[in-house]
Amino acid sequence: xxxxxxxxxRGGLQRLMKRGAGRLADPVFAVVTGIAGLAxxxxxxxxxxxxxxxxxxxFRSQGxxxxxxxxxxxxxxxxxxFAFIYGTIITSLIALLIAVPLSLGVALxxxxxxxxxxxxxxxxxxxxxxxxxxVVYGLxxxxxLLPGFLQPIATWLxxxxxxxxxxxxxxxxxxxFGAGVVLAIMIIPIITSLCREILKAVPVGEKxxxxxxxxxxxxxxxxxxxxxxxxxIIGAVMLGLGRALGETIAVALLVGSRAQVTASILQPGYxxxxxxxNQFQEATGDHVSALVGVGVVLFGITxxxxxxxRVLVWRMVES
Amino acid sequence: MINxxxxxxxxxxxxxxxxxRRALVLVVVLAVTVGVFGLLTSRSPAGRGGSLDIADSSSSxxxxxxxxSPRTGLNGVGASFPxxxxxxxxxxxxxxxxxxxxxxxxxxxxxxxxxxxxxxxxFGASDAPMNDEEMAAAEQAAGSRVLHIPAVFGAVVVxxxxxxxxxxxxxxxxxxxxxxxxITRWDDVEIxxxxxxxxxxxxxxxxxxxSDASGTTSIFTTYLSRISSRWDDTVGKGKExxxxxxxxxxxxxxxxxxxxxxxxxxxxxxxxxALESGLPVVALKNKAGNFVMPSLESTLAAGRGVDFxxxxxxxxxxxxxxxxxxxxxxxxILAYEKMxxxxxxxxxxxxxxxxxxxxxxxxxxxxxxxxxxxxxxRALEQVNSIH
Numbered sequence: 223x224x225x226x227x228x229x230x231x232r233g234g235l236q237r238l239m240k241r242g243a244g245r246l247a248d249p250v251f252a253v254v255t256g257i258a259g260l261a262x263x264x265x266x267x268x269x270x271x272x273x274x275x276x277x278x279x280x281f282r283s284q285g286x287x288x289x290x291x292x293x294x295x296x297x298x299x300x301x302x303x304f305a306f307i308y309g310t311i312i313t314s315l316i317a318l319l320i321a322v323p324l325s326l327g328v329a330l331x332x333x334x335x336x337x338x339x340x341x342x343x344x345x346x347x348x349x350x351x352x353x354x355x356x357v358v359y360g361l362x363x364x365x366x367l368l369p370g371f372l373q374p375i376a377t378w379l380x381x382x383x384x385x386x387x388x389x390x391x392x393x394x395x396x397x398x399f400g401a402g403v404v405l406a407i408m409i410i411p412i413i414t415s416l417c418r419e420i421l422k423a424v425p426v427g428e429k430x431x432x433x434x435x436x437x438x439x440x441x442x443x444x445x446x447x448x449x450x451x452x453x454x455i456i457g458a459v460m461l462g463l464g465r466a467l468g469e470t471i472a473v474a475l476l477v478g479s480r481a482q483v484t485a486s487i488l489q490p491g492y493x494x495x496x497x498x499x500n501q502f503q504e505a506t507g508d509h510v511s512a513l514v515g516v517g518v519v520l521f522g523i524t525x526x527x528x529x530x531x532r533v534l535v536w537r538m539v540e541s
Numbered sequence: 542m543i544n545x546x547x548x549x550x551x552x553x554x555x556x557x558x559x560x561x562r563r564a565l566v567l568v569v570v571l572a573v574t575v576g577v578f579g580l581l582t583s584r585s586p587a588g589r590g591g592s593l594d595i596a597d598s599s600s601s602x603x604x605x606x607x608x609x610s611p612r613t614g615l616n617g618v619g620a621s622f623p624x625x626x627x628x629x630x631x632x633x634x635x636x637x638x639x640x641x642x643x644x645x646x647x648x649x650x651x652x653x654x655x656x657x658x659x660x661x662x663x664f665g666a667s668d669a670p671m672n673d674e675e676m677a678a679a680e681q682a683a684g685s686r687v688l689h690i691p692a693v694f695g696a697v698v699v700x701x702x703x704x705x706x707x708x709x710x711x712x713x714x715x716x717x718x719x720x721x722x723x724i725t726r727w728d729d730v731e732i733x734x735x736x737x738x739x740x741x742x743x744x745x746x747x748x749x750x751x752s753d754a755s756g757t758t759s760i761f762t763t764y765l766s767r768i769s770s771r772w773d774d775t776v777g778k779g780k781e782x783x784x785x786x787x788x789x790x791x792x793x794x795x796x797x798x799x800x801x802x803x804x805x806x807x808x809x810x811x812x813x814x815a816l817e818s819g820l821p822v823v824a825l826k827n828k829a830g831n832f833v834m835p836s837l838e839s840t841l842a843a844g845r846g847v848d849f850x851x852x853x854x855x856x857x858x859x860x861x862x863x864x865x866x867x868x869x870x871x872x873x874i875l876a877y878e879k880m881x882x883x884x885x886x887x888x889x890x891x892x893x894x895x896x897x898x899x900x901x902x903x904x905x906x907x908x909x910x911x912x913x914x915x916x917x918x919r920a921l922e923q924v925n926s927i928h
Contacts, residue, residue, distance in 0.1 A: 295783045364795060369802040392745060395803050396788045479752030479789030490788040496752075500791070504651040504754035504780045
């Protein structure tokens with residue numbers, strides 16, 4: 223097989239050299255890709271500048287209470303976004319808690335355990351989940367998953383485990399929990415596909431070496447596959463988290479839209495993206511800049527999460 | 542480990558099998574998707590336009606955009622609550638008058654007022670009348686008076702889900718008490734007094750409200766502000782307010798889903814939606830002291846005996862007529878008396894004349910209450926002053 227690939231490569235190279243295209247193509251290519259790269263930076267910078275500029279009046283008038291107060295009453299000119307920040311983080315955490323083990327399980331199953339004929343269709347189906355629009359997830363959550371599946375679980379949790387603050391009742395249906403579960407389903411395909419690719423990239427030689435040392439399949443996965451893939455898996459999880467933090471419509475439909483900070487995940491809450499979606503249309507004046515401000519804070523949180531992920535990955539690669 | 546020769550010989554077969562399997566999976570998934578989509582669209586009530594509006598508006602926009610077209614194009618933006626009705630009216634009017642194309646986008650009342658003031662549209666629409674400041678800004682921008690032309694009345698109904706409970710009556714105090722969070726249980730004395738002989742369960746009340754900014758919320762909170770000074774002081778009225786209690790669902794769909802799924806829930810939805818979906822509704826005590834069920838007739842009755850001001854910026858909340866349903870609001874078309882383009886002025890006049898004179902039947906089909914005669918003639922006076 224290796225020989226054939228070499229032949230193909232050599233053929234392609236010869237054809238290119240015959241045409242003499244390389245001399246002109248290289249600089250043109252450099253310029254085109256350069257423009258593409260720059261465009262991303264410019265768009266990003268433009269967005270940051272414009273949104274921050276729009277939000278400055280509210281940052282100035284509210285000060286730190288914009289981030290640390292939960293009092294959001296546009297009619298009185300009070301904008302405290304803490305409940306939204308809290309809701310975004312809680313729903314994303316619930317989503318990660320459910321999605322990470324599941325995705326990792328699916329990815330390991332598909333790369334290490336599943337019979338060959340299952341791998342293709344299952345991987346394909348998981349990828350297909352990523353193509354479903356988020357509004358469909360949201361509506362499906364409200365009309366199908368919530369009444370049929372989540373509500374009974376939530377009620378059971380609140381009745382049996384209600385003495386634990388995070389499961390305190392009454393279970394309201396639309397809640398952090400409902401939003402978190404649907405978010406989990408939404409981020410599973412991303413994390414799964416990335417993890418699958420990462421696990422596939424673990425050299426067969428190392429796996430065989432583990433087997434040769436007498437390792438069982440589980441020991442091989444623990445000893446040879448996971449340590450190799452750790453950095454990549456964290457990257458995959460962070461991409462999933464990024465989507466969960468920014469998801470708008472599905473959360474707006476499911477979270478219950480109540481600006482409150484409560485320990486119980488069975489109670490309604492709010493999220494940053496959802497409040498923007500719900501209120502922007504009819505907002506005027508300070509309210510608009512406050513909502514844009516929420517967007518700026520969300521952007522900030524996303525950056526912090528990404529940087530943290532990078533640092534984590536670097537540390538791991540070094541050690 | 543798989544032997545590489547064996548692997549090669551199997552690869553072709555595997556590939557073909559894989560492709561077949563993938564195709565099969567794709568077909569199944571597509572079929573399911575189409576089925577679900579069909580279900581979703583068939584169960585969505587008349588209150589939502591969906592993709593139809595988008596197609597409609599984009600094609601009319603094109604017609605207006607091309608200056609070579611001899612047709613007249615009118616552009617309107619505003620309230621989403623009457624959007625289904627306006628689209629029907631526009632469609633019927635276009636069938637009768639080939640020359641006039643009208644585009645309406647229900648992006649919200651606030652947007653309607655804003656775009657009218659910025660002169661980017663030919664008419665606006667709003668579920669609440671413009672306030673004096675907004676009027677002044679618009680009139681200064683256009684150099685013309687702004688007209689409020691009422692189109693139809695709409696009502697907001699209170700719906701609930703309590704097992705075995707069919708006829709629930711509430712008065713203003715009890716309703717405000719529930720939404721303020723003072724009354725938290727179904728067997729509260731204040732509710733029991735209004736429903737003698739009815740077995741009320743010992744169950745917590747969960748309140749459901751709209752989470753998105755909406756005219757429905759505006760009509761509902763305007764009513765609560767009218768009947769409860771405590772509500773007026775602590776919460777106030779608006780398209781979205783800071784609710785003391787409850788969970789927020791998105792749209793009428795979202796609120797009714799909460800009501801239907803959660804026993805013990807009480808919430809509000811717009812009349813047309815409640816009539817379409819058959820939710821149980823509360824009979825409310827009106828100003829005259831009668832318990833009135835929401836219906837087109839009782840909505841229409843709210844306009845009886847109201848002293849309409851000259852500029853037609855009126856309020857139908859808690860109306861005085863004996864058979865009036867109390868939570869009623871109007872929706873208005875906003876236009877300038879003096880329009881820059883006389884051709885457009887004539888077109889708008891023709892459309893509004895037609896809609897007010899002949900649109901009642903369509904309105905009733907869609908569960909909007911058409912204007913009573915007296916108010917209709919006053920609205921037509923406003924329309925005919927456009928030039």
